[in-house]
Amino acid sequence: MVRRIAIRYTGFRECPNCKGRGHDGAVWRPSPCRRCAGRGRLITGVEVEDSVWGKLPRFAYDFNAKGEVFLLDLDESEQFEVVRPENPWC
Numbered sequence: 032m033v034r035r036i037a038i039r040y041t042g043f044r045e046c047p048n049c050k051g052r053g054h055d056g057a058v059w060r061p062s063p064c065r066r067c068a069g070r071g072r073l074i075t076g077v078e079v080e081d082s083v084w085g086k087l088p089r090f091a092y093d094f095n096a097k098g099e100v101f102l103l104d105l106d107e108s109e110q111f112e113v114v115r116p117e118n119p120w121c
């Protein structure tokens with residue numbers, strides 16, 4: 032059985048750079064906000080569930096505001112599958 036790491040986003044906040052609009056260009060030439068990649072929201076909370084160990088403690092992973100999750104202390108040689116939410120921005 033392949034180990035599965037399921038990621039769930041539990042917290043969001045409005046992007047302060049674009050004020051949630053997703054772009055920070057001029058009205059006639061909107062350009063996607065770089066801070067939130069055009070989504071208007073930043074990730075503030077993440078939950079990671081491991082099919083082997085259950086819910087991972089906060090120190091076992093790290094994440095950034097774009098929703099990228101980094102697992103610490105993970106054996107790279109081990110096979111595992113990462114399950115991301117289909118639409119994390121809801």
Ligand SMILES: [Zn+2]
Nearest residue numbers: 046049064067
């Ligand atoms: Zn933004």
